[in-house]
Amino acid sequence: MDIITHQKISRRLCGTPVAVETGMSRVELSTTEEMAADDTGLVHGGFVFGLADYAAMIAVNHPNVVLGGADVKFLKPVRVGETITALATVTEEKGKKRLVRVTAAAGDVRVFEGDLACFVLDRHVLT
Known part of the structure; x- marks a missing residue:
């Protein structure tokens, strides 16, 4: 299936x-060193959320x-060098609204879960 949304997203980020x-x-x-929040190698949660958001889109x-x-929960910390996999599933469609369940794991360890409310608009949000 072709991806027809968010065409300019940085796959690196x-x-x-x-x-x-x-x-x-x-x-x-x-995850890479540029995603670190501090010297311990803790990945900033914004990158984990960005992954979940992109998967939902x-x-x-x-x-x-x-x-x-x-509505999300960060369950475990992520370290620089780990690969995180997000799985997103549309669980409900009601008019323009889509509810999407996203879970993310580093290997077998779940690090994130949440429900994202997405909206399909008639035209681009900036036009």
Whole structure:
């Protein structure tokens, strides 16, 4: 399936899609030193959230999809050098709203989970 949304996203910072189907995506992010929050190698949570957001956008896969809200939990810390895999699944469609469940893991360890509310607009949010 072709990805038709978020065409200019930096895969280096938000992840690389490895599977895309109707209502589902899997995206992998290899964490790097530039994502570190401090000298211990803790990856800033914003990069983990960016991965989850990108996975959700691809699961919806519409050119005018935007994030409207999120209820998320950061479950475990991520260290520089780990690869995180996010799985996003559309769980509900109601009008323009899509609820997307996203989980992310580093190997077998779940590091993130959340429900993202996405909206499919009639036109681009900036036009």
